[in-house]
Amino acid sequence: MSIRTTITLDEDVLDRVKLESRSRGESFRDTINGLLRAALLKQTEAQPRSLQIKPTSMGFRLGMNYDDVESLLALGEGDQHR
Numbered sequence: 486m487s488i489r490t491t492i493t494l495d496e497d498v499l500d501r502v503k504l505e506s507r508s509r510g511e512s513f514r515d516t517i518n519g520l521l522r523a524a525l526l527k528q529t530e531a532q533p534r535s536l537q538i539k540p541t542s543m544g545f546r547l548g549m550n551y552d553d554v555e556s557l558l559a560l561g562e563g564d565q566h567r
Contacts, residue, residue, distance in 0.1 A: 506516040
């Protein structure tokens with residue numbers, strides 16, 4: 486089933502798709518569909534990147550209550566942290 490829709494392409498993208506269409510010897514529509522399918526398939530097959538957290542010593546402040554999350558947020562982000 487095909488659905489007709491309108492999309493707005495940037496000039497550089499349009500030029501690249503037209504060039505790709507000519508090199509493949511297929512219609513603009515078929516080229517767009519093929520490129521979108523390939524991009525979506527690649528996206529679903531992509532391996533999740535691992536997240537690495539590097540701890541940094543921030544020291545210890547006398548008088549700071551580290552159990553009071555509100556004051557810690559205010560210190561780090563300012564009084565308008567909400």
